[in-house]
Amino acid sequence: MNEFRVTAQRSGGWWALEVEGPGLRRPAHTQARRLDQVEETVRDLLAVRFDVDVNDRTAPTWKITVVPALGEELAAEVARTREVRREAERLRADAVSHSREAARRLHEQGLPHRDIGVLLGVSHQAVSKLLAC
Incomplete structure (x- = not known):
């Protein structure tokens, strides 16, 4: 199982997402409107990046950890x-x-x-x- 870390930073009305993990030479970036959409958005990004059909049963398993950037006190x-x-x-x-x-x-x-x-x-x-x- 490949593990990916997603840092989510609020930017206007969106969450700017920075994705890091195995197979990515440098962080990949995407965005989502809401936090509950982040995992699916990142899975889609990874599927495109690694040329994988996410609906295929033999597709790789990805563990996605979302870390919202809230600041120390609020976090x-x-x-x-x-x-x-x-x-x-x-x-x-x-x-x-x-x-x-x-x-x-x-x-x-x-x-x-x-x-x-x-x-x-x-x-x-x-x-x-x-x-x-």
Whole structure:
């Protein structure tokens, strides 16, 4: 697998892209309107550069790493935000797991869904979903 690094620099209403990696003597350049379009744009550029049909199953596999040039402070803030969001997702998954177990145990004690909902701080409909899994 060939790995390519793409530096994305905001330029007007576009992202100016500088692509570096194996087989490129010097960086290749292209542009994209939005960050979610960068990978496809770079794959197209590489396909043209290396004369490869990207739809061919035997086409080479390219790992593309996009690095937006945001400045040190803003890049750190974005990284921290992503870290906090990952932690929040982990906590959400833990909360569902614990809620499911508690709902199951309360249900085994004969409590109705509405009472379980009050105890767990969720709706009785959510209790039904927890117990269905």
